[in-house]
Amino acid sequence: MPTIELDLKDLEKLARKKIPHTRPALDDLVMLVKGEVDALQGSALRLDLKDTNRPDLLSAEGIARELRARLGTEKGIPAYKTIKGKNEITIEKTVEKARPFIACGIARNIKITEPVLTQFIQLQEKIGTTFGRRRKETGIGLYDWDKMTPPLKYLGVKPAAVKFAPLSFETPMTLKEILEKHPKGMEFAHLVQDKEYYPLLVDAAGEVCSFPPIINSNHTGKVTSDTKNIFVEVTGHQWKTVNTALNVMLMALADRGAGIETLTVHFPRTPAYPKKSMVTPTFETETIELDLDFVRTWSGLHWTPKHVLALLEKSRMKGTLHGNKVHVTYPAYRQDVLHAVDVIEDLLISSGFNEIPLHYPALSVAGKENAHHQIERMVRDACTGMGMQEIMTFTLTSREKQETHMNMEPQHLVEIANPKSMNHHVLRARLIPEMLAFLAQNKNAAYPQRVFEIGRTIELNAAYENGVREHKKVCLALTKDACNYTEIKTHFETLAKLLQWNVHYHAHDTPYFIPGRSVELRAGNCEGVMGEIHPRILEKFGLEKPVVLVEMEVGE
Amino acid sequence: MPETTLSDIEKSLLRHVYTQRTEQLLETAAHESKMNVDSVRRASAWLEEKDLISVREERKTKWHLTLLGKSELEKGGLIELRLLRALQPLKGAGTLADVSKALAADASESNAALGIAKRNAWITLSKKENQVLLQETGLGENALKGVYAPQQALERVARQEDLSSSEEGTANDLSKRGLIEKIETTQRFLSITTTGFKAAEQLTNSNQKEINVLDAQTLKTRAWKNTPFKKYNLADPVPTLFAGKRQPYIQFLEHIHQYLLVKGFKEMKDPLVTTEFYNFDVLFQPQNHPARQWTDTYQLKEPATGKLPGRKIVQAIKNAHETGGKAPSKGWGYKWNEGIAQRLMPVAHGTAHSARTLTEGIEIPGKYFTIARVYRPDVLDATHLIEFNQLDGFIAGKDLSFRDLLGTLKEFAVEIAHAEKIKFLPDYYPFTEPSVQLNALHPELGWIELGGAGMFRPEIMENLGINAQAIAWGLGIDRLAMFKLGINDIRYLFAEDLNWLRAQPLGV
Structure with a gap:
């Protein structure tokens, strides 16, 4: 979920409407853009944006654009004009495999202050991170146009063929060195590393402008509050995505008073490219058809066609009525519109979620639980009836607890590939180690201690779906100054009798019990072990009193 | 009988401990009984060995x-x-x-x-x-x-x-x-045991002309005819008995489980491990979606991949992602990779079980739920668990709309969370449209976020061949459980503190 920072006074100016500076009024307002207040200090707002497919909402300008329609100062599709420019950029065939597309535009005569610049840089960063999937799909570059010499060239070069000084560095480096040494180079190296040719943007004077999408050059790629004309480029793998990002960035610049000038992008003549050339940006629109019956089915609301058209305009779209259908036109940056339901959601937001009359579905169907609950309840009743306290431990644990401490050879454990901590990197295959760890935590609680846990375990088993087998198990444990097999067997037999288990006992040594003092249990398909924990194991867990226990399967 | 086998200091200490209503610090017992601390230490060890008193050790930690x-x-x-x-x-x-x-x-x-x-x-x-x-x-x-x-x-x-x-x-x-450190000291608390209680009674009554314990012998000899009964001393202490009880969080979850059964919901299968196919792909979550990143969910190292269902279903989901498939949708427009869908992970959200249920076939109309154990990479602390329980479910039916979803959510908010007021906020999930967040005004917690919900996207329903709408939700119930249990530290849901567990009342 992206988080952005903005200033409410600035937002107020852009939205041309009074904006509440206090909660909960502000909460109600930002929910119109699927925003959630993360922190508010005076007029400084940190906002979580829940929709990852709306790059246009990642800045104050974009949020204001949406609010102007929802609050009624404007309506319909936002209007942006372009100035036809003469500048050109050529894509060379060498970049096709690495990162084929570039789209660009120039924002002319912009007067920006430091806080506005911060918004632009934030928007550029956030689009790259969220919509651009950490720059994999798209990455945006901003440049001082007055330092560039057109026409420009976007091409692929060998990793060590070209040297330039990347942003914040004075000394020139090869592209390979940038990936090895520059912080941004290291962060994004994986995007180009395996390519034969790396993408490069150069101008007519032979000056390197950037190594997209990694880093700009220190010379042209620095935008400050003194910059008058900003060149914007977006590179990526899909023409559509690249243009969406470009439009969003340029609209924000236009909202701050810039004139948007187009460039012509010349494509190489290979099948990967749609045409010979295209002019960017184009603030295009797209269309989708909305069936009014479907709107009724999905929303449950009986809006008149006229009302649907009005709600569309509040949602920055436009509709024309054709019988029972509405032809909807929407700005192309709304790449999240995949299906008519995506438009319906906008209608509902414009209409106000909390204004909708509720309806309660009346279906007569019977409830049913999974089979294991019944047996689980019986085991629980039996154990609490014997006066034992139930506990619940985590299923995520460590190999150390499950195997090393238990004197068990490594086997059967389901392991996490990306654990955050080595205390929680496997799923438990047995309850006993977790029980011992629990008892070790409670050496200051009154003895005797009699506790039980009913829980799930999981282990590798190729014969089962996904190669893992789950069990429901119960573990009963007793500990005090002196406790013996008779006592745990008394408890277990009571349980077995109540559950009508027919238990077979046979002597069997298990590595964590004292040799000669443990048994294997079998009742139907369920297996278990019972015995007296070996003093060496007690020491490993830091236990100071003997422990007798039983662990038994009660189902799958 | 005890008096013959007990030493003088044992007798003195046993008498003293017997007269106490609650357990007493060893040093206090020594002071009050005017005994020497060392004698009390010795006597308490002997008495404990004879099971006449119990000695509880408490390690007290103090920060320095x-x-x-x-x-x-x-x-x-x-x-x-x-x-x-x-x-x-x-x-x-x-x-x-x-x-x-x-x-x-x-x-x-x-x-x-x-x-x-x-x-x-x-x-x-x-x-x-x-x-x-x-x-x-x-x-x-x-x-x-x-x-x-x-x-x-x-x-x-x-x-x-x-x-x-x-x-x-x-x-x-x-x-x-390294700014502060823990220093531990051990304190010993003495209290009477059941056998010690009897022994002390006999000790104090051996020379008296009152019947304290009415036993079989007294009945046989009819001694009660001539000897008066000793009156109860209401202030006398009794030993503590720890009742056998259910784990409080389990009790809470069981309560919700029963509520849903009564409401007509069927429980879904809920394995701990799933393929990404059910956790993400069936749910129309594109494979390059930020939430599918390595840092947001766990993945398994061993086993690393699992089995997908039949070809037809896999193809239908592939089509949904690439072109929208049978639904009038653009789809996400990328090349869907079966290898990614096969990867295994501990279940990251309960909706994975809904996805599986939808794929395996549902009844229409039908109501389904799960109280699923789910896993999220985090560092375990007072406000974060790395595994917790989520209440997920959906209702499928031909005439269901967004209004039915909002009505159902309100019912949950009132009946499960005792909400006084509710608020719906627009939300985003890749698998529902519209998506909504449910906030509830809890009588004591104030406004809380209760969960997320929405209508399953047509790309999911139509490509699985289900000709109906489904309204779906996932509710975070741990916050409510914490309130019911009166805890501030979320780790107490899985409490590893036996004293706390023993002290919990019933009736959550």
């Missing part, structure tokens, strides 16, 4: 200031606060070099301070001309006014005050930073 902690306080408080203060004369913005200088700290110290300030969102960092630039966010203001928990805890430790259990996390952090 380390030399480092002391010097930190002398310098004017925790380094992250000093960092904030150092930024003040610089109007809230400065380079790392300026700040390090003002702090008079070495690189590793100032880096640590930077890390903490960043984590607290007091500052943001940016790079400018090879310099690290610190910008204050305004959130540190309260901390400077003296409401910063770690600083308060440090000061309280310096004043030798006890920390409350809610400060434990903070204290552990401070201890990790």
Whole structure:
């Protein structure tokens, strides 16, 4: 979920409407853009944006654009004009495999202050991170146009063929060195590393402008509050995505008073490219058809066609009525519109979620639980009836607890590939180690201690779906100054009798019990072990009193 | 009988412990019974061996200031606060070099301070001309006014005050930073056992002319005819009995489970491990979606991949992603990779089970639920669990609309969370449209976020061949459980504190 920072006074100016500076009024307002207040200090707002497919909402300008329609100062599709420019950029065939597309535009005569610049840089960063999937799909570059010499060239070069000084560095480096040494180079190296040719943007004077999408050059790629004309480029793998990002960035610049000038992008003549050339940006629109019956089915609301058209305009779209259908036109940056339901959601937001009359579905169907609950309840009743306290431990644990401490050879454990901590990197295959760890935590609680846990375990088993087998198990444990097999067997037999288990006992040594003092249990398909924990194991867990226990399967 | 086998000090101590209503600190018992502490220690060990009294040991920990902690306080408080203060004369913005200088700290110290300030969102960092630039966010203001928990805890430790259990996390952090340390002492508490109780009664009554215990012998000899019964002393203490009880969180979950059964919901299968196919792909979550990143969910190393269902279903899901498939949708327009869908992971959300249920076939109309164990990578602390339970479910039916979803959510809010008011907020999930967040005004917790919901997208339903709508939700029930159990530390849902478990009343 992206988080952005903005200033409410600035937002107020852009939205041309009074904006509440206090909660909960502000909460109600930002929910119109699927925003959630993360922190508010005076007029400084940190906002979580829940929709990852709306790059246009990642800045104050974009949020204001949406609010102007929802609050009624404007309506319909936002209007942006372009100035036809003469500048050109050529894509060379060498970049096709690495990162084929570039789209660009120039924002002319912009007067920006430091806080506005911060918004632009934030928007550029956030689009790259969220919509651009950490720059994999798209990455945006901003440049001082007055330092560039057109026409420009976007091409692929060998990793060590070209040297330039990347942003914040004075000394020139090869592209390979940038990936090895520059912080941004290291962060994004994986995007180009395996390519034969790396993408490069150069101008007519032979000056390197950037190594997209990694880093700009220190010379042209620095935008400050003194910059008058900003060149914007977006590179990526899909023409559509690249243009969406470009439009969003340029609209924000236009909202701050810039004139948007187009460039012509010349494509190489290979099948990967749609045409010979295209002019960017184009603030295009797209269309989708909305069936009014479907709107009724999905929303449950009986809006008149006229009302649907009005709600569309509040949602920055436009509709024309054709019988029972509405032809909807929407700005192309709304790449999240995949299906008519995506438009319906906008209608509902414009209409106000909390204004909708509720309806309660009346279906007569019977409830049913999974089979294991019944047996689980019986085991629980039996154990609490014997006066034992139930506990619940985590299923995520460590190999150390499950195997090393238990004197068990490594086997059967389901392991996490990306654990955050080595205390929680496997799923438990047995309850006993977790029980011992629990008892070790409670050496200051009154003895005797009699506790039980009913829980799930999981282990590798190729014969089962996904190669893992789950069990429901119960573990009963007793500990005090002196406790013996008779006592745990008394408890277990009571349980077995109540559950009508027919238990077979046979002597069997298990590595964590004292040799000669443990048994294997079998009742139907369920297996278990019972015995007296070996003093060496007690020491490993830091236990100071003997422990007798039983662990038994009660189902799958 | 006891009096013949007990020494004098044992007898004295047994009599004394017998007269106490509650357990008593060994040293207090010695003082009150006017016995020598060493004798009491010896006698208590012997009596414990005979099971006449029980001795409970309690390890008490007390936090002490380390030399480092002391010097930190002398310098004017925790380094992250000093960092904030150092930024003040610089109007809230400065380079790392300026700040390090003002702090008079070495690189590793100032880096640590930077890390903490960043984590607290007091500052943001940016790079400018090879310099690290610190910008204050305004959130540190309260901390400077003296409401910063770690600083308060440090000061309280310096004043030798006890920390409350809610400060434990903070204290552990401070201890990790080497500012405070734990010192443990053992205290012994004496109390009477059931056998000790009887022995003491006989001890005190052996020479008396009253019947204390009416036993079979007394009935046989009819001695009760001539001897009066001793009257109850209402103040006499009795031994503690720990009742066998269910784990409180399980009891809470069981309650919700029963509620849903009564409401006509069928329980879904809920394995702990799933393929990404059910966790993400069936749910129309594109494979390059940010939430599918390595850091947001766990993945399995062993086993690494699992089995997908039949070809037809796999193809249908592939089509849904690439072109929208049978639904009139654009789809996500990328090349769907079967290998990614096969990867195994511990279930990250209960909706994975809904996806599986939808895929395997549902009844229409039908109501389904799961109280699923789900896993999220995080660091376990007082506010974060890495595994927890989620209530998920859906209702499928031909005439269901967004209005039915909102009505159903309100019913849950009122009946499960006892909400006084509710609020719906637009939300985003890749698998539902519209998506909505449910907030509830709880009588004591105030406004809480209860869960997320929506209508399953047509791309999911149509490509699985289901000709109906489904309204779906996932409710976070742990927050409610914490309230019901009266706990502030979320780890107590899986409490590893036996004293606490034993002390919990019934009726959650």
